[in-house]
Amino acid sequence: MTERSDNPRYDRRAASRVLAGLAHPGLFEGPLVAPEPRRIEFTCTALRTEPNSHLTYSQRLYxxxxxxxxxxxxxxxxxxxxAWTDSDGIPNTGHYRADGLGPIVPIAMREAVLVLWHALNANTTLAQRIAALGPREHAVLDGTTTDHEPLEIFRVGIEATGRALAQHALLARQTPYRSAAEFARGIHGSGLFAAVATRWYWELQASTYRRGMIPVTLATQPDGTVRYTAETVATLRAMKDTTIADAHTVMRRATRVEGLSVADAIAKYHDDLDLISRQYALLPSGTRPACLAATPHQLDGAHYSILPVVVDRFVTVFAEIAARCEIAEVAVELDEATADGPATAEDRVFYVPDMTCRHCVGTITGVLESMDVEVAEIDLISKRVVAEFRSPRNRVRAFEAIRDGGYNPVADRPQTAQPSESAV
Incomplete structure (x- = not known):
């Protein structure tokens, strides 16, 4: 690979053009093949809402x-x-509504993501184009995106597409669509994937998805499509504007009052900017952010953007998987004879595959400490946590609290780490 530049620069349109130039010849080589039909078992837990509320404690705090x-x-x-284990052997967690389409949507969504990821990894010509990028292109990606490697950026963009579908499935009862495949095609035909890309801000989509919530109301149109209500559009815009203002406030204080450089300010206030998005902190005042995947470019004499390509492929694969996938709920029960006895050494250790940054570490530590569970060790690289649980029942309840915060603790070491979030 060409050597990288030591001078990264923030330029959203330039970064988008680099990615579009990589993707335009083809993100996926050949037809995408859905996996053979298989039975996927899952466990299910009803969310515990606060008294006189439809929201959980974690949702209300967020x-x-x-x-x-x-x-x-x-x-x-x-x-x-x-909670379930996907066909790659990775533990997952997701949400659904009892009055909606059920658990098939998050499970089939994850399988569709895996199909597109594998196809992306198998695209040798794409790998060659990435390897040929020069220092200037790398400088733009390094300065603009959260994930700097193009393959990771594309992977996370695919994952975000799946998140958008599963999250909007919480609103299925507000639509005329009555099956998972019909819902996916209807959401696609209604332009809601593009609406998420242009109206939402990144951290809102990722964090509300992990918590099983969506700040949206849908209205069915005479042609059978659905749209965000005017109130939803106004609220999403107001939240985005508030987030941008918060990010700018952090950077102004750091650079003007404290006299820090931009790089030092980002390093010092990493946790703050991780939540309210570094991309907005660096956004020039008075401008509005554009989604890198949705930004159009003129390539080979025609308009091109990445988002429609990914969504078209994703919805096709998802519909096929949803129609063929067999899912079954299984029960996981404590052994009441030992549930309140002392925790064993093995009980102390667990893993959190979707723990990707220092903010995640802080959140998980805070949840455990709020339950008077001492954290002995927590390692971001291996995803390993060692905690002083009092009993197996205490451990189960702590896991439930961590899941309420949007993370998926598992007993066994994960096979591979999931990709971090990117500002696509």
Missing amino acids: LDRFMRPCLPYQVTSATHRI
């Missing part, structure tokens, strides 16, 4: 702190959380 000026009645919450 709403109060990071979704101003959104109000509780504007948020739809899942009713159940599920």
Whole structure:
């Protein structure tokens, strides 16, 4: 690979053009092949909402702190959380509503993501184009995106497409679509994938998805498509504007009052900017962010953007998998004879595959400490956590609390780490 530049620069349109130039000849080589039909088992837990509320404690805290000026009645919450192991052997967690399409959507969504990931990894000509990038292109990606490697950026963009579908499935009862495949095609035909890319801000989509909530109301149109209501559009815009203002406030204080360089300011206030998005902190005042995947470019004499290509392939694969996948709920019960006995040495160790940054570490530590569970060790690289649980029942309840925060603790070491989030 060509040597990278030591001078990264922030330029969203330039970064988008680099990615579009890589993707335009083809992100995926040949037809995408869905896996053979298989049975996927999952466990299911009803979400515990606060008294006189449709939101959980974790959802309300996130709403109060990071979704101003959104109000509780504007948020739809899942009713159940599920956990399962995908066909790559990776533990997952997801949400659904009992009055909606059920757990098939998050499970089939994950399988569709894996199909596109494998096809992306198998594209040798794409790998060659990435290897041929020069220092200037790498400088733009390094300075603009959260993930700097193009393959990781594309992977996370595919994952975000799946998240958008599964999250909007919480609103299935507000639509005329009655099956998972019909829902995916209807959401695609209604332009809602593009609406997420242009109207939402990145951290809102990722964090609300992990918590099983969506700040959206849909309205069915005479032609059978669905749209965001005017109130939803206004609220999403207001939340985005507030987030941008918060990011700029952090950077102004750091650079003007404290006299820090931009790089030092980002390093010092990493946790703050991780939540309110570094991309907005660096955005020039008075400009609005554009999604890198949705930004159009003129390539080979025609308009091109990455998002429609990914969504078309994703929806096709998802519909095929949803129609063929067999899912079954299984029960996981504590042994009541030992549930309240002392925790063993093995009980102390667990893993969190979707723990990707220092903010995640802080969140998981905070959840455990709030339950008077001492954290002896937590390692971001291996995803390993060692905690002083009092009993197997205490451990189960702690896991439930961690899942309420949007993470998926598992007993066994994960086979591979999931990709981090990117500002696509």
